[in-house]
Amino acid sequence: MKTDYKFSNLLGTVYCQANLLFSPDGTYLFSPVGNRVTVFNLVDNKSYTLPFSHRKNISRIGLTPQGNLLLSVDEDGQAILTNVPRRIVLYHFSFKSAVTALSFSPSGRYFVAGVGRKIEVWHVPSTPDSNTEGGLEFAPFVRHHTHTSHFDDVRHIEWSSDSRFFLSASKDLTARIWSLNAEEGFTPTVLSGHRQGVMGAWFSKDQETIYTVSKDGAVFDWQYVAPPNQDDDEMQDDESDLQWRIVNRHYFLQNSATLRCADFHPESNLLVAGFSNGIFGLYEMPDFNMIHTLSISQNEIDFVTINKSGEWLAFGASKLGQLLVWEWQSESYILKQQGHFDAMNSLVYSPDGQRIVTTADDGKIKVWDIESGFCIVTFTEHTSGVTACEFAKRGSVLFTSSLDGSIRAWDLIRYRNFRTFTAPERLSFSCMAVDPSGEIVAAGSIDSFEIHIWSVQTGQLLDRLSGHEGPVSSLAFAPDGGLLVSGSWDRTARIWSIFNRTQTSEPLQLQSDILDIAFRPDSLQIAISTLDGQLSFWAVSEAEQVSGLDGRRDVSGGRKITDRRTAANVAGTKSFNTIRYSTDGSCLLAGGNSKYICLYSVTTMVLLKKFTASVNLSLSGTQEFLNSKLLTETGPASLLDDQGEASDLEDRIDRSLPGSKRGDPSARKRTAEVRVSSVGFSPSGTSFCAASTEGLLIYSLDNTIQFDPFDLNMEITPASTLAVLQQKDYLKALVMAFRLNEAGLIQRVFQAIPYTDIPLVVEQFPTVYVARLLRYVAAQTEQSPHVEFCMLWIKALVDKHGAWLTANRGKIDVELRVVARAVAKMRDDIRRLADDNVYMVDYLLGQAGGDKAGPGEGNAKMLEWTATTNEKDVEVKALPSSTKELDLNGIFKGDAVVENEDEWIGLE
Template identity: 85%
Template sequence: MKTDFKFSNLLGTVYCQGNLLFSPDGTHLYSPVGNRVTVFNLVDNKSYTLPFSHRKNVARIGLTPQGNLLLSIDEDGQAILTNVPRRVAMYHFSFRSSVTALSFSPSGRYFAVGLGRKLEVWHVPSTPDSNAEGDLEFAPFVRHHTHVGHFDDVRHIEWSSDSRFFLSASKDLTARIWSLNPEGGFTPTVLSGHRQGLVGAWFSKDQETIYTVSKDGAVFDWQYTARPNNDNEMQVEDESNLQWRIVNRHYFMQNSATLRCASFHPESNLLVAGFSNGLFGLYEMPDFNMIHTLSISQNEIDYVTINKSGEWLAFGASKLGQLLVWEWQSESYILKQQGHFDSMNSLVYSPDGQRIVTTADDGKVKVWDIESGFCIVTFTEHTSGVTACEFAKKGNVLFTSSLDGSIRAWDLIRFRNFRTFTAAERLSFACMAVDPSGEVVAAGSLDSFDIHIWSVQTGQLLDRLTGHEGPVSSLAFAPNGGLLVSGSWDRTARIWSIFDRTQTSEPLQLQADILDIAFRPDSLQIAISTLDGQLTFWAVSEAEQVAGLDGRRDVSGGRKITDRRTAANVAGTKSFSTIRYSTDGSCLLAAGNSKYICLYSVTTMVLLKKYTVSVNLSLSGTQEFLSSRHITEAGPAGLLDEQGEASDLEDRIDRTLPGAKRGDPSARKRMPEVRVSSVGFSPNGSAFCAASTEGLLIYSLDNHVQFDPFDLNMEITPASTLAVLKQDKDYLKALVMAFRLNEAGLIQRVFQAIPYTDISLVVEHFPSVYVARLLRYVAAQTEQSPHVEFCLLWIKALVDKHGAWLSANRGKVDVELRVVARALSKMKDEIRKLADDNVYMVDYLLGQAGDKAGGAAKGDEMLLEWTPVADTEVKGLPLSTSGPALHEILDDDDVEVGEEDWIGLE
């Protein structure tokens, strides 16, 4: 089995903190998620996470006007410059202070950052593409200017359209105008008059007006004008009397709510404001006419931004992890996503591998689409934390167990809860298992030591299995059905034959409390994880232990902020709370309250690979050693409650409920602990996912090889490949050369140039090392290309000529065969739908042809039905030419059609 899994995407979290960005064309939205950045494609409805990660949570992101460079800065001022089209981190840089504001100039040559009370302007680093030598620079970040003058943190920076001036809005109640370079007759200007800290300041489109917005909801219009005299006449002739003055004052009037964020679009004079009560408003300036108000969240809106065209508004609310894109003209949502605002408990792949279901302590069940990265449905019927979820082996039926005392069955076609199972008394169910046939569901609780079994069809409680002397912590059905294995805190595992109403063996005695149980896909072996960090493997038929390994040294790592001992001596992280077999049963994936995920070989009992979940120092448990600098007299600095020292009144108010530690979204810890609550392999074995503190991490095999230098030499170039194709007509050699170069355009050109009569000959002598890649390429072409029969001939030839090799290497080409099967089923469905839609039209045409058959005897050239002939070309016209091109050629006076030539299709 391949083990080179790499991080590919992050689901389950859509927004954490910081600012949101639209791409220059307005079709992509950039959102900080923890220490990473996720990009949402709003047109194609897809999302992906950039591969780099910071050492702390991202605080600010900025994008050049060209959209090719992304600058992301974390809470400590550590910056990463990323090439967005290539998704490659180019430079790392430290600003040596926390960054509170960031903005690129419209010219794309400078960017300004707010470092507390200080402003710095930097040159934008040149990319390797724009560099003359094409190499990276030694010192890419060059400071242009430093500006001081504010007395509190700078919160917002806005450039003028010509990039000569920029505005800074600060918490010191003032905004200031700065020039990029020294300007004749210009001095930095202070705009004061607000009574609370400023949220933002913007230029109008003609740059004759400045709008400033403060937290108390005041909007001031500033214009460069003269002071009015006693007769209310403007003294414009005196240049010394001209200065920026307030000409209008407006107020939002939102009762007790305070203004949290605002954004202005100069081209449409649109002002958007978000408030602490979850309400946002749209206003047209300079008259301050209210266009629209809408409540979009239960908590405050943290950030709002507008795309370049002014049509889409993006909102971020960090308390509940919400991200919204709103089209204000049509009053419709473009994007509406929300992650779990509490820790995730379990996950499961759907049988087709296209979706992942997650459950969490917030009582929600979310279904995520893997290809798009979006949550497609959320179930909120559970009233308490959802502890486990599992699919029935066949069909689209999902089962979930919850602490509210219910087991629920969900129909994922109609997206509804169609069955609810409860016990005679109120129990909090902590684990659950479903029979592969989908007929029986079993659950165990922490309150009762019994195992409850229900019938799915009737919803009746069938049986209660007694025998455990402690809470039941894990349940697992055998994949072939019949046997149920239960694990308990009484240090025993029991094997039940529930359909025979007998216990098939004595309890399996272990040395510590059981945390999780996993069945091997062939139903012959089970793996048990215990609290002492041991993994034991048992043969089901003999009920005896066949192997075991000690995982304490592998899983331990990362010292929590409250630990008094070193990471190597802490017992709390030295166990696996979740284990899963791979699809072929050769490997075991294990994880727990640690930053590591371990992959073991079942046959050799060897650790194959360790995957690091997170390097985010904003989480507790990600660093091996703690620094004494962060220890105070009151304990670790990261756990001190500094809410009472906040500068703003609404931040000092404690809204948490007394005694509420779970389920209350306002009671999240400042430094949550890194842990993995559940892992799962995809059905095709090409990926696995992990439910962690940061979200749903997906690790997949890199199937898209960018460059394959296998058997490559200097003579193999695109030009030589095309020469072999056109001049020598050596199609086999040209195709192999194209696959060695692995350029998509070249492969497609060679692929489509091969005559269909030579397909079987080319495939027969095609090297086996490239068969898997050719099969994947043909399957992709089947889904995209209009040449349906051409692609089917390739697939048939591959199966005929290399069927034995494909069978022998099923594990290596399992993904490719699944892609082919999906392409063929998709094509079959499309053809069936097309035939069903046109069956009456075909009957009508056939009937019309039969009615006019007697009137078509006057000349064979006037036949409505076209007849093929021996020749395959009309004066050099290829057989595949049809439609408007054929009519243009036939209408030409120079084309002569003989009696023996075919003139159409039958």
């Protein structure tokens, strides 16, 4: 099994803090999620996370007007310059202090950063106007100049459309006008008059007006005019009195709510403002006409931005982790996503590997689509934290257990809760297991030491299994459905034969409390994780331990800010809370209350690889050594409550409810601890997922083309392979291509084989390469437009090597799953295509049958139509009627003359 898994995507978190950015064409949205940046494709409904990560949470991001360079800055002022199309890091840089505002000039040659109360103008890296010969730079970041006139933090920076001037809005109640270079007759100007901090300042489209917005909801219009009492004649004589003055004052009037964010679109004169009560308003300037207001969140809106065309508004709310894109003209959502509010408890892959279900302490169950990265449905029926989730083998039914005392069954076709199981007395269920047939569901509780078993069909409680002397912590059904294994805090695991007439249990004695149990896919072995950090492996048939390993040294790492001991000696991180077998049963994945995820080999008991879930220093438990300077007389500095020292009134108010520990947004810990609460392998074995503090981390095998030869010798080269292919020795050419393992070469040989020779080639194909060929054909089935060609390959493989596939089902289970998924996807695509075109085919057949002329003439007339594409008309004319017929499937028999054949796209 390959172990070179790499981070590929981050789900479960869509927005944390800082600003949002639209790409120049307005189709992509950049959102900071912790110490990473996620990019949402709003047209294709997909998302991906850039592979780099900061050492702390991101506070500001900026994008060049060309959309090719992304500059992201964390809370300490450490910046990373990224090439967006290639998703690679170009340069690391430090601003030496926290950056509060960042903006690139429309020309793309400069950017301005607000570093505290200072304003720094920098050259954009790799621009021709750098002070070096030939445009080649010794240092990528070159400072142009610095301004230090503000008395408090700079909150917003906006450029003029010609890139000559820029505006800065500050917390010191003023906005200022600056020039990029020295301008004749221009001096930096102060715009003062607001009574609270200025949140934003913008130029109008003609740059004759400046709009400023302050925290108290005041909007001022500034124009370069003479004093109000001066006549026009006097103004012409003396232009020295001209200056920026307030010509209009407007107010939002949102009761006691304060302004949190605002943005202005000069082309359409739209001003959008977000408030602390979760309401946003859209206004048309300069008349300040309100277009509409809408409540989109229960908490304050942290950031708003408008795309270049002015059609879409993007909002971010950090308290609940909400990200919204609103089209104001049609008043509809383009994107509406929200992550879990509380920590995730468990996750499970759907049997087809296309979705991940997560449960959390907030009582919500979310279904995430892996391909798009979006949450497609959220269930909220549970009234308390959801502790476990599991699919029935068929894949359309999901079961969840909760601390509210219920087990619920969900239909993932109609998205509804169709069955609820409860115990006679009130219990909080901590673990759950489902029989592979989907007929029986079992649950264990912390309150009671019994295991409850229900019938899914009737919903009745069938039995209670007694025997444990402590709370039941883990349950697992054997994949073949014969046995149930339970683990408890009484240091025993029990194997139950619940389907036999006499229900017996075989106890397994361990040295410490049991945290998790996992069944190997072949049902012959179980792995047990205990509180002392040990992993023990037991043979199910003999009920005896076959091997074990000590994982305390592997999983321990990371020191929390309250720890008195070093990271190597902390007891709380030295055990695995969650373990899962890989799909083929050769490896075991384990995670716990630390930043490490460990991958072990089951056969050799060796640690294969350690994955670091997070390097974010904003989380507690990611540092190996603590800084003694941050330790004060009263404890760690980051735990001191400085809420009463905040400069703004609303930040000093304590809104927490007395005694409230859950359900109150302000009760979240100041510094979250890094931990991995659940892990899971995908059914295909090509990726695994981990539920961590930062979100849902997906690690997958690198799908890029790599030179990984298989059984290679000196004679096998791409040139010799193509020479054999030209000699039409297809079998030898295909084997040589697979031995080289070059993707481009395999595809060329694969597509060159005539469909009539497929059965003969597959029949003589060596069995050692059958698994590789099966996986390759499945991948081609999902990507290639040659549907029938791929189906012939799959049919030949099953016909010729069916006995070998059956005998080696355990070894090639991953390949068979991939083939089944590819065939199912193709079936759905063809079904959808047929449904879309059924009326067109009926119409064409009706036209052919309804013509009263001769059989040939009717078809010839029907064929003279024009198919319109996006660019030009393509005419398809019939040959003489004697050579034309239309069969029952709507396909033309004979040849047709197609003008401009490349443009013809068929009945669609």
